[in-house]
Amino acid sequence: MKNKSVIEEAEDIQRAAEMVRLGARMQMLEAETKLSRERLLKIYKEVRGVSPPKGMLPFSTDWFITWQPNVHSSLFMGFFEFFRSSAGLKGLDAILKAYHLYLDQIEAEAMEPVLSLTRAWTLVRFFDADLLQLAPCKSCGGHFVAHAYDPTHDFVCGLCNMPSRAGKTRRATKAALADAG
Amino acid sequence: MQRQDFQSEIQELNLAYLMLAQQMLRNDRETAMFRLGIGNDIADLIIGLSSAKLVKMASSQVLLPRFRFDDVLLTGLLAGKGRDATSSSLHAAILATGKPVQELDR
Numbered sequence: 001m002k003n004k005s006v007i008e009e010a011e012d013i014q015r016a017a018e019m020v021r022l023g024a025r026m027q028m029l030e031a032e033t034k035l036s037r038e039r040l041l042k043i044y045k046e047v048r049g050v051s052p053p054k055g056m057l058p059f060s061t062d063w064f065i066t067w068q069p070n071v072h073s074s075l076f077m078g079f080f081e082f083f084r085s086s087a088g089l090k091g092l093d094a095i096l097k098a099y100h101l102y103l104d105q106i107e108a109e110a111m112e113p114v115l116s117l118t119r120a121w122t123l124v125r126f127f128d129a130d131l132l133q134l135a136p137c138k139s140c141g142g143h144f145v146a147h148a149y150d151p152t153h154d155f156v157c158g159l160c161n162m163p164s165r166a167g168k169t170r171r172a173t174k175a176a177l178a179d180a181g
Numbered sequence: 182m183q184r185q186d187f188q189s190e191i192q193e194l195n196l197a198y199l200m201l202a203q204q205m206l207r208n209d210r211e212t213a214m215f216r217l218g219i220g221n222d223i224a225d226l227i228i229g230l231s232s233a234k235l236v237k238m239a240s241s242q243v244l245l246p247r248f249r250f251d252d253v254l255l256t257g258l259l260a261g262k263g264r265d266a267t268s269s270s271l272h273a274a275i276l277a278t279g280k281p282v283q284e285l286d287r
Binding site for chain 2: 079082
């Protein structure tokens, strides 16, 4: 689709540049702006200095259910739901603001972000397509990402009922050893 | 012993809070609403305060910002109870996103 208004186009360019800065892939840029592919490629190269990665986006909902990604996606969806319901923001604006808050939180804990912007965007699309839902944990009351149509009446989240190996990555062990030594 | 009323400290804190809130709301309204834990009507009220009104509002006996989380689990997690520090702070953050924001009674 071609842009009719110059002002709208300028806004789209701003948005596209922000998305690229946050790590968006081409598919997201193409879906969320009305700019041509050539324009988007130029923006991408200008911001990142390299060509965008090729290939398809991950399309499975299972990634969001595994332990660590689930914690991070649930946090993002919490922010996103606030912006959509209490603040009345729509679509991309809510995604970008929620993602900024997510990054702030991760930075405050000195962690690595697990959820990329494109993943977060895919997550919201999965919710819109009714492939995923938010399930209330019966132990802590928090809302967590779960497969749609899974029974949720006695759902317990991965943080109340932590798997024994959860979070014990090689890097975490190394960091703990470094702290102790 | 002399009775301390903390009057000037409270007013100072109120003033700092209101000024920060106003600045945050003008910069990015929705994010500020989340961080401050306030709804649309309070956001409008704070944004609309003139400097004179802001000072007037700050010179109250009571603290204007109030303790936000009335949840035993959440406050415990925020204070670092749990298996490890990072997962309990993430857990707290997830619970906090689901808490309702403060609205004005009509």
